[in-house]
Amino acid sequence: MTQIVNSQQLIKENHLKLVFSLIHEVDGISRADIKKLTKLSATTISALVEELMAKGLVVESGIKSAERSGRKAISLSVNSSGGYFAVVSVSGYHFRLRLFDLFFEEIFSKKVRYDNSKLLSETLTEFLAENVSVKGYGELLGIAVGLPAIIDDNHNIVSSTVLSVYENDNVYDSLCKSFKGSEVVISNSSAFVAYAEMEFGDTDSESLISVDISDGVGASAIVGGAPFLGNAGMACEFGHVSVDMNGKKCRCGSRGCLETIVSIPAILEKATEICKTEIDIDSLAEAVAKNDELTKYIDYVCEVLAFGLNNLINMFDPGAVIICGDILALGERFISKLRTKLKNISLPGRDVSVMASTLGDNAEYKGGAKYIFDCLFR
Numbered sequence: 001m002t003q004i005v006n007s008q009q010l011i012k013e014n015h016l017k018l019v020f021s022l023i024h025e026v027d028g029i030s031r032a033d034i035k036k037l038t039k040l041s042a043t044t045i046s047a048l049v050e051e052l053m054a055k056g057l058v059v060e061s062g063i064k065s066a067e068r069s070g071r072k073a074i075s076l077s078v079n080s081s082g083g084y085f086a087v088v089s090v091s092g093y094h095f096r097l098r099l100f101d102l103f104f105e106e107i108f109s110k111k112v113r114y115d116n117s118k119l120l121s122e123t124l125t126e127f128l129a130e131n132v133s134v135k136g137y138g139e140l141l142g143i144a145v146g147l148p149a150i151i152d153d154n155h156n157i158v159s160s161t162v163l164s165v166y167e168n169d170n171v172y173d174s175l176c177k178s179f180k181g182s183e184v185v186i187s188n189s190s191a192f193v194a195y196a197e198m199e200f201g202d203t204d205s206e207s208l209i210s211v212d213i214s215d216g217v218g219a220s221a222i223v224g225g226a227p228f229l230g231n232a233g234m235a236c237e238f239g240h241v242s243v244d245m246n247g248k249k250c251r252c253g254s255r256g257c258l259e260t261i262v263s264i265p266a267i268l269e270k271a272t273e274i275c276k277t278e279i280d281i282d283s284l285a286e287a288v289a290k291n292d293e294l295t296k297y298i299d300y301v302c303e304v305l306a307f308g309l310n311n312l313i314n315m316f317d318p319g320a321v322i323i324c325g326d327i328l329a330l331g332e333r334f335i336s337k338l339r340t341k342l343k344n345i346s347l348p349g350r351d352v353s354v355m356a357s358t359l360g361d362n363a364e365y366k367g368g369a370k371y372i373f374d375c376l377f378r
């Protein structure tokens with residue numbers, strides 16, 4: 001009996017999600033339109049819409065005439081301020097929080113330095129408890145936490161080269177306890193970035209890889225619309241793909257990892273050596289334009305990256321590779337060279353779009369918000 005009740009409950013929840021996502025996608029849709037699209041009964045749809053309205057998620061937004069019969073129908077819309085999502089990006093020293101409404105418009109943002117000598121679960125829970133309340137936006141529907149870490153299936157932080165205290169500390173459990181009723185997701189930050197690229201970026205592909213080249217080199221794959229995390233959440237450790245077994249020793253213990261050549265600190269170190277003056281990320285592009293030896297070196301970096309990417313592409317067969325992070329300071333010329341070099345070494349018939357991300361630093365946050373939204377309503 002309990003099983004039957006549970007499965008009925010599940011069916012109802014799925015129907016509720018379906019109706020809500022239709023109203024979200026098609027503003028002004030009527031109950032009759034939903035009936036046509038879903039084949040659910042009119043009574044079921046009325047009850048579901050009623051429930052969504054009672055939760056403040058949906059409103060009746062006007063009256064429209066049906067195309068053929070001319071009969072009037074009530075339009076339904078999502079109440080953009082009927083609920084909101086919190087997305088927090090954790091780095092070694094900072095919490096960066098952004099709140100989003102039901103259409104992923106930012107409604108609040110805050111950045112604080114946190115005490116990283118304390119348990120992350122405590123400082124993060126405390127920070128969120130103080131900052132996630134916002135008037136006039138209904139309930140906090142979900143919290144997405146992006147971490148520079150490997151996270152396993154049980155939501156445990158397995159390893160991180162950036163966070164200080166994370167052993168025996170379950171951030172996920174702590175947040176679930178403190179924010180009952182809100183969906184909680186914790187994930188490697190780069191998975192949210194890749195999700196954002198699929199949902200809000202310039203590619204139509206549902207199989208893509210986003211590659212972040214900044215202090216380190218990270219990648220995240222979306223395969224068939226879902227993040228590909230691997231057996232223990234350790235897939236796509238792209239920075240530690242070796243491109244030279246006799247190369248420089250990497251912090252991971254291996255040799256010749258991509259990160260030892262194409263990460264921004266590695267590039268800046270070499271650029272400073274070549275130019276005999278301190279080069280930082282802001283002066284890099286100008287220094288490359290002025291110095292032939294440095295131009296040649298950046299060409300070599302581009303080539304190494306192309307070889308690394310080619311390995312990744314041969315494994316995953318993505319429709320698009322999106323480059324993001326500080327490397328974009330080198331401009332479109334670098335991306336265009338990367339495309340050419342990659343084409344020269346690709347398998348015949350392979351056609352992958354390589355593009356620079358246009359989402360900027362909002363990608364991780366919007367991706368987190370959309371991911372939570374999809375967990376709740378898809």
Ligand SMILES: [Zn+2]
Pocket residue numbers: 239240241250251252253254255257259
């Ligand atoms: Zn390595």
